[in-house]
Amino acid sequence: MEWLKTVASSFKFWSHGIAVLMGPLMLAGCTSHAEVRSPKKPVTNQYHGVKVQDDYQWLENGADEAVRKWSAAQNQQARGMLDRLPARAFLQERLQRLFAETSPNYFDLSWRKGKLFLLKFQPPAQQPILMSLKSADDLKSAQVILDPNELGAKGSTTIDWYVPSLDGQLVAVSLSGNGSEEGTLYVYETATGQKRPEAIPRVQFPTAGGSAAWNADGSGFFYTRYPQQGERSDQDLNFYQQVYFHKLGAPPEQDSYEFGKDLPRIAEIQLQASPDGRHLLATVANGDGGDYAHYLRDAMGQWKQVTRFEDHAKQAEFGRDPLYIEWGKDEALYLRSTLDAPKGKILRVPLAHPELANATTVLPEGTNVIQDFKPTASGLCVVLLKGGPSEVVFLDDIEKSARKFSGGSSRTASGSRPSRDPNLRTSSAVQQLLATRGDEVLVRTEAYTEPFTWWRYDAHKDKERIDPTPLAGATPISFDDVEVIRATAKSKDGTSVPLNIIRKKGARLDGEHPTVLTGYGGYGISQVPSFDFTRHVWLDQGGVIAIANLRGGGEFGEDWHKGGNLTNKQNVFDDFAACAEFLIRSNYTKPAKLALEGGSNGGLLMGAMMTQHPELMQAVVSHVGIYDMLRVELDPNGAFNVTEFGSVKVPEQFQALYAYSPYHHVKNKSAYPAVLMMTGENDGRVNPAHSRKMTARLQAATSSKRPVLLRTSSSSGHGIGTALDERIQELADVYSFLIAQLGIDYTLVDRGPWSGAVTPTSVLVKAKLPYEGMAARLAVSRNPLLTRLLYAPPVQAETNHYDIVSFNLESLQPDTHYYYALEINGRLDRASRGEFSTFPTPGPASFQFAFASCAHTASTNEVFDRIREHHPLFYMNMGDFHYLDIQTNNRARFRAGYDTVLASPQQAELYRHVPFVYMWDDHDFGGNNTDHKSKSRVASRLSYQEYVPHYPLAFGEGDIPISQTFVVGRVKFILTDLRSERDEAKQKDNAKKSMLGRKQKEWFKNELLAANGAYPLICWVSSVPWIGEAGKSPYRRVSTNAFGWMHHNNLIETPINRTNRFRPPPDEDHWSVFSAERREIADFVKSNHIHGLCILHGDSHMLAADDGTHSDYATDGGAPIPVMCAAPLDQTSSLKGGPYSEGVYRVRNGEGCFGLLSVTDKGDRIDVFYSGRNNRNEEKMTLRFHVRADKTITRK
């Protein structure tokens, strides 16, 4: 099936098209929509006795000079406003860079005699190229047949469709220019790309499309042709499509008429040759209403009608050769029919007697909609639609079984890519199915969050396996932080309407998300999951995208389509309004933050929504829309849509059309939303006059101060064939319009900012910018409104620094609260404003900080909000910042790991508002229980130094442990790196075995000695548990289903059996298997009279505390150290080590924990209060102790 053929003609393209240009922007204060004068020239038309006045009918004549001037003025006005929008330049740059980084798209595949034909689109090329491969696995065999980018300036020539000959030696290609879809047919040699002399005009037009099919021996082809000048009246030149035959080498004037003269004026013909070329099938659509008739030409050249419009056969495919000569050739035509089966059934009609009366049902109607199918050698491959998402099954005719494709290889043959099984997710769709040879099919899938993949399935080789091919897309921007929610809205009549909500993971339902809602609802075309990386640009601004599965589409079969066409069209609008109301009621957004976007038939939807529910939205972007439903059928392509919309000639249909026609329901002095109308001068599907008239009417009527803009592109049409540069311009316009209109304080920061390394007079702030070359400086103020700013010197984002910018701001006031933001490219980025407090001056000071560890990668647990709400002086992560377990020396993976975590709204907000202190553990350093032998050690160390705002490291910079210290008041913090220097856990536990490593241990001891006496309280961040004996957990008797607080002296004696007994985790992570070194440290503390030492750690997924009773590991005692454990942030529970004097708190699933340490310096003593809390801020564990502080500070 060649691309675009499935789209037929009409207004359909926008349904699955060019990814909805999800855009955003705002023109706050741009009110001058009355600047272009639009004189009223009333004309009255009469329909069934009803007089309808039309003030702007004069705008229908696009050739009129006055209209051209008016359009130019509108364009100038729109451009003037759009180009001034502050976000536009950034957005265009961002989009251009993303498109430049995107991978090729491979689509519209065909198979002929061992050769795969396909279109490849690889920006920055403006248009897709036609090429061939030996197989889907062999990208190296790529051979370009035709590159239309070389044909015309600015990439204005596009391939409408192509058809290879049956032997694959030649390809017939329809080419058109400037998005006009007015195609001329050429022939190219596959092997050389050489153009043959053929040039057949008028084979393709937007009205009925176009098509071709080769004969058996490749000596000629059948093709669709529109009337030549003089053959019909001028009004009918884009109607009456017929089939002709062209013999290669002969002049087109000698082409012979073949078929079609008796078809309706609005017939749309698609041609298809049987695999052996002996039969030719003509699928004839009755306009765009979804009814088809089928005609078959046999080997003798005789045409026979197989189905009529009223037979509801929607698709026809030829049977295939068998797998082996012991089975017969499948001389049959398979039909997908909705007759008495609105969800579809598949019939088989023998080619020898191709009458429907001879049909047998091979697949009856089922629960799901049969969306597509392809016969193979021994069965049928069928795509089942489930309300939007879809899946593919194979019906084995030999074994009489149905099989879902399960499993799939986790990697390609090269082992390079993870699995994306097409049937395992609810948000994916099968977008194309191609039967190649035997039982082999190629299946293209896409999901909202995953680019396309072409899969190969061969029932003969492996009935249960489908494997990805190298024909797969990659996204230039990760969608790991995005999720899709499938919700249901209740329409006015109670119908459930599915709604796909694309949002950032962890998005808060606070009613403040700028949201773009889009829909289509027409022609029986379904809104299926599709991937569009540009959506991320909107999501990055806190946006949400919602895609509705409206009636009029085919998501639930033909009944769903009929429920929204002809006189039922109002249902589509009611469904969409219900979706908008759902988004508001569910607190995703509010009317002031809601925008609607749609195109073509979806543009009609936009018109209906803004005239029926103007109060529901703030802005509307409408592409190539239809608005005057009383006169639409007067346009050439409008006539083809009478079968979908109805005709004013039919009284009841006129009543329905007039009841909703948007142009006729614009009310004077109504407050309409901001509107951006977009249209293409060369649009042959929807007359741009609709956009002109609607714009004039809205501009005259609206009482709001919001703009109504009309943007007309001279280099595009309905959207098909639009050059890449033009698409980027459109996207930038749409996004910047919505950002402005929805009042988004947009940000240019990609990740962060976050602060750390705070001292009484300085702070370190880091952030990641979207791309290199952006200039930024840090602005700091004591005022939340960011007045009277202090600046750190500017820096420029550089690719070799991963576009991370770092600012060290000094000379701040101690003990002072500051707000900060980045000034990027001269604009203060208020949207990502952060804050911090400088530390108090050295000396007695009281403060509070939070500490915790162990979070699922990019966790969005509310525990991070609870921590932030305490406004601690700093937050210290003691390890397992993520669980990526990276075990390769790959900085890109570590950088991506930080990116992933900082994409969590909950964590990003915490780190923006509370200074960060960080010491890693195993999962974020190099894998479970990892040590200095980790292959990732260097990458991990360097990435930490690059990305994390940290205190100066003890050993300088580079490939070194990340141990560090800092001071607050009279408290010394010593953070030891217990991973990157550690010996293997399995090593014999003796004096040689070390967790710290020799050099770091020496440093640690020196730090203790230096701190002793100078700082009454010394907090050692050990990261792993201190207390416990190897192989002796006091919690072995705990049942697996026992949670909450428990004490080793008071464990509840529940009957414990083999299945519910708690098995403590192995001791590898623990100081207990480094007991000799632990004793060495304890003895050091004892012998040097280290005073005021306490230990903070995580790793174990529990809250725990010990007052020193069980922590004294000095020889013969003498070094009792208070120990406090705070974890997990959201991981599942684990109990390690012990016992603990204050007990342990075992978390329930989903319960997150953290520690809050209050330090109260009373001069002669420092009181320490540890509060272990959960994600509901409930206190679950406490420990109080104090240290003497008299005279100690004076030593310093």
Next chain:
Amino acid sequence: MKIHFAWAVQALVLAVLVHFTPVSYGQEPDNASKLEGIWKWTFTMPDGSQVMPRLELKLMEDGELAGSTRIRAGTEAPITNLTVHGNEVSFQVRRERDGREVVTRYAGIFNSNTIHGKMVSNWNGEDQTYEWDARRLAGVGGVWKWSVAFGGGGFRAESTLTLKQEGERLTGKLSATRAGESEIKKGRFKSGHISFETERERDGETFTNRYSGKLSGDKILGHMELNFFGQPRTNKWEATRMD
């Protein structure tokens, strides 16, 4: 094998048909027993797809040879009209699909390991003649499959082993669900015993899995020592021939 759709080679067709004409359906027991076993050949259809049909012949208790053809498990069809005269064998296969019967007639001259002859089929409406070059399936070369259960969720990992035998040396590929494809190493087949290794790499470290077993008809029975990234495990191994 090259396909000949030569409608024009009438003479050849006629000759073959004459040859197929059943003078008698008898089997010469001594010669028939020489045919017992599994025979395979490669066939390319007009659409370019390749299949490897196989013929399985067994001596029954009455001393008669019987058998079936198939292109994959579950597609077996019995052969009829089997004759063996000297080193000439002929038989036919009848299959029916969608109400249409296809008769495929095979005839050839055999020796210990090969059959060379013709096939005639009316699969596309008229008799078509093709070359038939079959070889006896010996050793372990071919396609083998097995599955292993994981966890309690009913998940089964499917493995497909494609082996090529040259003397005692085995080469080929092992492809497994969620593990991808890997070349086999140290492949050996001797005295009915098969062994080979595969390697998987994760984060720069290589893990080796070892397979060993004994050929028993259409099955290999043995053990596989699997290394799950540092955690060794030994499982029973029962592979079934798929080709």
